[in-house]
Structures are given as C-alpha cells and as structure tokens.
Amino acid sequence: MNTYFFDDNINPETMNSLVEKLNSMEGEVDLWFTTEGGQTQSMEYLIHYLNSRKEEITVTVVDRLWSAGTLLLLDFEGKLKLGRVDTIMFHMWDRQRYPLRKWQGMSDDKIQKQDLENNLEMSKKLREKKILNKKQIKKFLRGEDVTLYKKEIQKLKQIYENNKN
DSSP states (O other), X not given: OEEEEEESOBSHHXXXXXXXXXXXXXXXXXXXXXXXXXOHHHHHHHHHHHHHTTTTEEEEEEEEEEGGGGHHHHHOOSEEEEEEEEEEEEOOOOOOOOTTSOOSXXXXXXXXXXXXXXXXXXXXXXXXXXXXXXXXXXXXXXXXXXXXXXXXXXXXXXXXXXXXX
C-alpha cells in the first residue's frame, strides 16, 4: 500500500501536485489529509480525481479540516476516515469582490446571488448528511464560522461511519 501525507492550502498548484503524486502510485493509496482550506474549485478538482479512483484511495482526515477542505465530507464517494481530528470548520463561500471597480459585462449582484444559491445547496447537504444541526446551519447561513471540536467530531465520526456502511 502507498501512503501520502498532504498538509497545505488548497489551490491549483497544490492540487495539481497532489494529483500528479497520486497518479504515480499504483494500487491502494492511503491519503492522510489536513488543510486550512483554500479555493473551492481546486478542491472540487481533487474530489473529482479521488472519485475516479474511489475503490483504491482511502482518505484519512487528521488534525484539521477547514473551509474548502470540508467538501470531502460532502462529495467524496470513497472510503473516508476521521482520524485524530481536532477541528472541522465550515463557513459560507463567496468570491472576493472589488466594490469600487466597474466590472465590464459582469453583474456583481448576480455573482453574489449565485454564491448564495451555492451556499444554500451546501447547507442542504450539511443538514441531510447530519453533519451540522439546525442551530449550526442557521449560524452558517448568517455568514459565521461553524467550528466542530473533538466532542462534536466524535459524534460526527459515528454518524459518518454508520452512513458509509
């Protein structure tokens, strides 16, 4: 079995590098994963790759899983283990906006509306998978960070493992 430890921010460079590394490994892979987050599109790219090898790759989350990294809990279809995880942090995603610039041919209001729709879809998944409770979902939708600590992660670990079986 191959093993690899990933501990970095999520961006195109780190995700391309990780995919290249995993691509060079044949057979079963145990990917240990911790991140403070980064770009959602880059994380979606990684998950797309991981799902294409979901029978071979096990993801073991350790230490922290923040921001864009939490998409693993929602969209990874393979075997995912929650190891010794201290914090999992969710928050709404939005794009960096430049309120003083006049965008050519792009509506800032429409982009913001699309971001809100994407976050509503995410909150629906978080609720359906029982990752966050109603109170936490409300906090998430107010734009606040929702951080799970060891006690909540232990409960999540049990729920998540039961859903995977």
